[in-house]
Amino acid sequence: MMASRGDRAAGGLARHIPVMLSEVVETLNPTSGETIIDGTFGAGGYTRAILDSSDCSVVAIDRDPRAVVGGEELAEEFPGRLKLTLGRFAEMEAIAEALDIKAVNGVVLDLGVSSMQLDEAERGFSFMQDGPLxxxxxxxxxxxxxxxxxxxxxxxxxxxxxxxxxxxxxAIAKAIVAARAEAAITRTGQLADIVEKVLGRKRDEAKHPATRTFQALRLYLNSELAELAEGLAAAERLLAPGGRLVVVTFHSLEDRIAKRFFATRSKPEPKGSRHLPDTGETGPAPSFDLLGRKPLGPSKQEIRDNPRSRSARLRAGIRTQAPAQPVDLAALGLPALATPA
Known part of the structure; x- marks a missing residue:
């Protein structure tokens, strides 16, 4: 998720920088010679700040071809230090292997949809401007x-x-089915109107009534929650001991997955259950040491400058020497419909 600012990002003048930029870089704490993965490159704001902070290298990943093309100028600005790759961050192990990278020293994931995507009506992410759905x-x-x-x-x-x-x-699903029987729903404005007619809207209501509907469709269509769970597990396997994983979430479903991931991997779990005697045995050794027991949020000033940042939460951990643990999607709280059938 990115703020709308007149700052430089991935080459040239860009309108967007990531939320909690200074907090992310400070938490990653990159040093000379290290390799960092930016799993959600976007406009390149995190990547630029990381490369500016030390003589490190960045492997930047994005599933949006426009983001990768837009980052070519930034790659030229930092020759040999930035590798841009089209793909999903859950594929970071295969991407690193293709680059002959065995382990990395940091991974940052800035989740959700970017302001670039929201502000481009033709991408169909937002109900604020009519465009193709x-x-x-x-x-x-x-x-x-x-x-x-x-x-x-x-x-x-x-x-x-x-x-x-x-x-x-x-009620919304029923209204959608009734509307599509009359004519196909192909525009963001059509869908937003259908939802608003069902829910109504108060004059002083800040959040549009279609917000949750658009979020749900986007998460489902792009398998974002499954991608997050698999990406966290991939980062756990790829990070070297002492490496840092930084995750910035923007809504409760994302944050719940990140929270549970770090919770299950930051302390040993007792074996057995409350119905059985305590044997004193514990589960796997912690694979992460938490950086703070509570998530960080944006500063009041940042929220004033960029209201879209208000829901951001930053969670982070430092990789231990313990083996990576198997990923359990159900235990991380993934809804049953996290991935399209």
Whole structure:
């Protein structure tokens, strides 16, 4: 998630820098000779700040082809120190292997949709500007319009409830099915109007009533929560002892997964259950030492400058020498519909 500012980012003049930039770089604490993975390159704000902070190298990953093309000028500015790759951050191990990198010293994941994507009506992420109902972070696969027009009423309701935490998911799904029977829903404005008619809107209401619906469709379409869980596990396997994992989340579903990931890996879990005698045995050795028991949030000044940053939460940990643990998606709290069928 990126702020709208007139600062330089991935080469040239860009309008966007990442939320909590100084906190991220300070927590990563990159030093000369280290290799850092920026798993969500976007406009390159984190990458630039990391490269400016020390004589380190960055492997930058983004699933959006436009972001990778837009970062070419930044790569030229830091010759030999920045490797730009099109892909998903859950694939970071394969990407590192292709670059002959065995381990890295830091991983940063800035989750969610960027301001660049939100502000481009043709990407279909936002209800604030009418555009095609797309929402794809990559350049292939089904669009949000495909989901809205083809999924059953029950599946749509489940998506909105599980991934948008929308209490009136059934009523919205019913309205969507009724509307698409009259004409296909292909525009963001159409969908936003349907949701607003169901939920209504108060004049002083800051959040648009379609916010949760759009979030749910985006998370579902791009498998973002499954990508997060798999990416955290990949980072755990790839980080060298002493390496740092920094995760910036923007809503409760993301933050719950990050919180549970660090919680399950930062202290040994007793074996057995409350119904059995305590044997004194513990589970796997901690694979991370937490950097702070509570997440960091943006400063009041940053929230004033960029209201989109208000929900940001930063969680981080330092990799220990213990082996990586298997990933349990259910234990991390992934909803059943975290990935399209």
């Amino acid at each position: 797309d929402m794809r972070m990559g350049a292939s696969g089904p669009t949000a319009a495909d989901i809205v027009n083809e999924q059953s009423e029950k599946t749509l309701a489940d998506i909105l409830f599980q991934l948008g935490e929308e209490r009136r998911s059934r």
